Amino acid sequence: MEEKLSFIEGAEQPLAMHPKKFALWLFIVSVVMVFAGMTSAYIVRQGEGNWLEFDLPNVFWYTSGIIILSSISLHLAYLAAKKDNLNNIKLGLLVTVILGIAFLVGQWFSWEALVAEDVYFVGNPSGSFMYVFTGLHGIHLISGVIFLIIVLISALRNKIHSQNLAQLEMCVTYWHFLGGLWLYLFMFLLLNH
Template identity: 55%
Template structure:
């Protein structure tokens, strides 16, 4: 009795990711590289001397708390979407957006305080310029994050966000957490390296 056995190998499972999520991760890696380059340049330039020592505006502490709380409310929106509680998703995204606007206003106020103390982008010292570039570039990315928040909010109103379709909200949450983490990194970096 002869029998022919064929061994059939199952195809290996490939790692797959939604193309938009992949693009988001590539973008965030690029942003990390930009800020890594800027903070490295900050350290190198600071070591050369002729570095103006000044205190960070108190407003930056408040803005740090705002961005941390906004990360919590963004996660709250995601958890609500997983449970199909769309009214709560709307409330959480609106609160997150308001906190993002307050964060941006606090950053602007910090710049204003620096200007009132005589520290300007050009003129005083490169240390102030570095601070303004780091904070300003982060705010630009935060504005893009608020646009993503608003798109997610509109999608929620159109019932395109729910437990069976979380891609857009997951990407929004990932980017928002990234922006919060990036600011906390920058704030700690500036605290440790401002003198």
């Protein structure tokens, strides 16, 4: 009998994950697959010729800096939540929302810069890819800003703290993913343009 008990006590517990976090990770994996497919298609289509050469908008450098700063401010909000510093949680989330909106405005300016170079969505595939990459990322970033606003509202109601981090952790994961995705796209375009 004692042998059976020691065997049962030594049994490993199955890995468990919050169902919403699991769903978020499934969504992130699907987005990665979409962008991996699109960047692969970009390389294949570029190799076929008839590819319009143009300069990447300079605003991409600024939006890249903005997205990095937004990840830092959100991480600081997360660290504040772990220490129950409610004011810094709110401040970090607010700064991240503002930076997220600034990123989107910067993307709009990048489209204006493309139009100024006579690069349009229709016409040459190189322009089409540029608009699809930035537009699809922009749509995901809009969803990220909405998520940030929802978490900010929870923080303003003092519902985000060290004992209630799941919502903030999911937001941090998604926002860092979006930042990493943008940096990947920007580096990809710099190296393959």
